[in-house]
Amino acid sequence: MKKKIIFVVIAVMLAFGTLNMSGCSGENIPVTDASEFEFDESTGMITGFIGSSKEINIPQEINGVPVQSIGEESFKGKEITAVNISDNVGVIVIYGAAFADCSSLKSVNVSDKTSINHTAFANCSSLKSIKVSDNNEHFASVDGVLFNKELTSIYCYPGGKSDKKYTIPDSVDFLAPYAFSGCTNLEKIKIPDSIDAINGSTFSGCTKLKDITLPDSFIIISGYDFSGCTALKNIDLPDNILRLKSNSFDGTTTVFRCTKSSQTEKTLIHAGYGDRIEYY
Numbered sequence: 110m111k112k113k114i115i116f117v118v119i120a121v122m123l124a125f126g127t128l129n130m131s132g133c134s135g136e137n138i139p140v141t142d143a144s145e146f147e148f149d150e151s152t153g154m155i156t157g158f159i160g161s162s163k164e165i166n167i168p169q170e171i172n173g174v175p176v177q178s179i180g181e182e183s184f185k186g187k188e189i190t191a192v193n194i195s196d197n198v199g200v201i202v203i204y205g206a207a208f209a210d211c212s213s214l215k216s217v218n219v220s221d222k223t224s225i226n227h228t229a230f231a232n233c234s235s236l237k238s239i240k241v242s243d244n245n246e247h248f249a250s251v252d253g254v255l256f257n258k259e260l261t262s263i264y265c266y267p268g269g270k271s272d273k274k275y276t277i278p279d280s281v282d283f284l285a286p287y288a289f290s291g292c293t294n295l296e297k298i299k300i301p302d303s304i305d306a307i308n309g310s311t312f313s314g315c316t317k318l319k320d321i322t323l324p325d326s327f328i329i330i331s332g333y334d335f336s337g338c339t340a341l342k343n344i345d346l347p348d349n350i351l352r353l354k355s356n357s358f359d360g361t362t363t364v365f366r367c368t369k370s371s372q373t374e375k376t377l378i379h380a381g382y383g384d385r386i387e388y389y
């Protein structure tokens with residue numbers, strides 16, 4: 110089993126290339142007024158939003174102090190529609206849940222010097238795209254989905270993407286916690302052989318998900334990974350599931366199909382799902 114360290118945030122980014130990003134490409138983009146932010150001048154961190162603007166254009170500085178980060182939950186649940194970080198802004202770190210639960214947020218554009226926590230845009234049900242500058246050394250965007258630069262990890266699949274099906278690329282071997290959380294349009298997902306585990310709340314709240322393909326190599330389903338997936342009536346499990354939490358399918362009536370006397374059967378019984386097993 111691959112052992113991975115989930116990196117929460119990259120504190121320093123050194124790329125200073127030319128930004129190539131729609132809607133966020135130059136110094137003429139008007140920044141959001143400083144009075145709309147709560148700001149810690151000692152750290153350069155935006156800690157809250159008290160304004161009424163719908164489109165947020167992060168300023169280069171506030172009160173003469175360079176903006177360096179956007180703090181945890183600083184915009185959580187706010188009625189904003191867009192977030193832009195342009196090339197004239199310095200190194201920016203977006204911390205966990207910074208824009209979580211922003212139900213009206215539709216687009217995110219970030220520069221080559223932006224680092225993003227994997228939960229920064231969790232449960233943004235209208236978010237259709239996360240765009241990242243091609244010059245960003247650590248992150249990439251493919252069809253609006255946030256990956257690491259090497260395209261081996263998915264950090265955030267936008268909750269408002271209209272696609273009903275998604276095949277995770279074969280290059281991917283890691284899905285961040287909450288990576289697909291709240292994606293209410295997805296009905297079918299295929300996971301490649303390169304992935305052997307999911308890491309917590311990965312598909313939670315995908316209320317229309319009814320078909321997911323797991324590879325034979327798959328062995329771990331973590332806490333709340335499929336919680337709230339009410340349309341997932343059944344799931345075919347490979348034979349060697351070693352770990353599955355009692356809350357992995359919280360709030361569902363999912364029936365588990367597996368091979369009799371397999372390791373998967375033992376794991377299901379241990380997790381309290383013995384009465385929901387069907388055999389191949």
